[in-house]
Amino acid sequence: MKKEKLIKKYDKQVKIYENHRSNQKLAGWRNKLIKNAYGKVLEVGVGAGANFPYYNRNNIEITGVDFSSEMIKSAKRTASHFQVKAEFIQADINELVLEHNSFDCIVSTLSLCSYPDPIAALSKFNNWCHQDGIILLMEHGLSSNILLSFAQNVIDPLHTKISGCHCNRNINKIIEKSNLQVEYIESYWSDIIYLIWAKPSKESFDYNKA
Numbered sequence: 377m378k379k380e381k382l383i384k385k386y387d388k389q390v391k392i393y394e395n396h397r398s399n400q401k402l403a404g405w406r407n408k409l410i411k412n413a414y415g416k417v418l419e420v421g422v423g424a425g426a427n428f429p430y431y432n433r434n435n436i437e438i439t440g441v442d443f444s445s446e447m448i449k450s451a452k453r454t455a456s457h458f459q460v461k462a463e464f465i466q467a468d469i470n471e472l473v474l475e476h477n478s479f480d481c482i483v484s485t486l487s488l489c490s491y492p493d494p495i496a497a498l499s500k501f502n503n504w505c506h507q508d509g510i511i512l513l514m515e516h517g518l519s520s521n522i523l524l525s526f527a528q529n530v531i532d533p534l535h536t537k538i539s540g541c542h543c544n545r546n547i548n549k550i551i552e553k554s555n556l557q558v559e560y561i562e563s564y565w566s567d568i569i570y571l572i573w574a575k576p577s578k579e580s581f582d583y584n585k586a
């Protein structure tokens with residue numbers, strides 16, 4: 377799908393993502409993951425700021441990235457409501473250039489499903505995260521249940537056309553190929569949802585200088 381079309385799709389879904397913020401199941405998982413964030417945090421695909429209530433306001437400074445202007449506007453309102461220190465960059469993650477080793481923590485929730493190349497996105501996270509920093513992910517993907525994964529594969533083209541995101545990404549394989557050093561992983565709903573605590577890959581190098 378063309379980038380401009382995808383951005384418009386997300387612009388139009390801002391109300392849906394604002395409503396998602398009160399989803400109790402997601403809220404529990406967000407809380408479990410996000411409370412581990414600290415220092416200079418880069419939140420990629422920040423959406424409507426659904427993670428903001430769960431950050432420890434005393435020790436974080438967030439940079440939120442999203443290519444949808446409507447999502448950024450909504451995230452700004454959420455940041456102000458929850459009094460979290462945040463600045464925003466409206467940019468496509470695929471084109472974004474940030475300094476090597478410049479964040480203590482990278483957060484991505486429900487976003488790997490949207491990128492054309494999720495492994496390339498994770499390489500960027502590796503690159504931007506300090507070697508002793510942390511990468512926190514809550515992602516959805518292909519179930520380990522054969523019937524569910526069959527259904528996910530069948531509906532994926534329509535799902536992507538409607539929502540802009542893939543419902544059949546193989547999160548395990550993506551993480552494996554990314555070389556992230558997984559410290560802890562949990563999965564739910566027959567492995568459709570993953571919570572991942574990881575360190576950047578040891579081979580991470582400065583792509584800006586390559």
Ligand SMILES: C[S@@+](CC[C@H](N)C(=O)[O-])C[C@H]1O[C@@H](n2cnc3c(N)ncnc32)[C@H](O)[C@@H]1O
Nearest residue numbers: 386421422423426442443444447468469485490
């Ligand atoms: C499925 S939503 C998830 C939003 C939020 N992280 C959450 O947990 O509710 C994906 C978000 O990523 C953004 N996004 C998708 N592809 C992107 C890209 N290539 N660059 C920047 N943002 C992108 C969308 O605009 C949207 O806000």
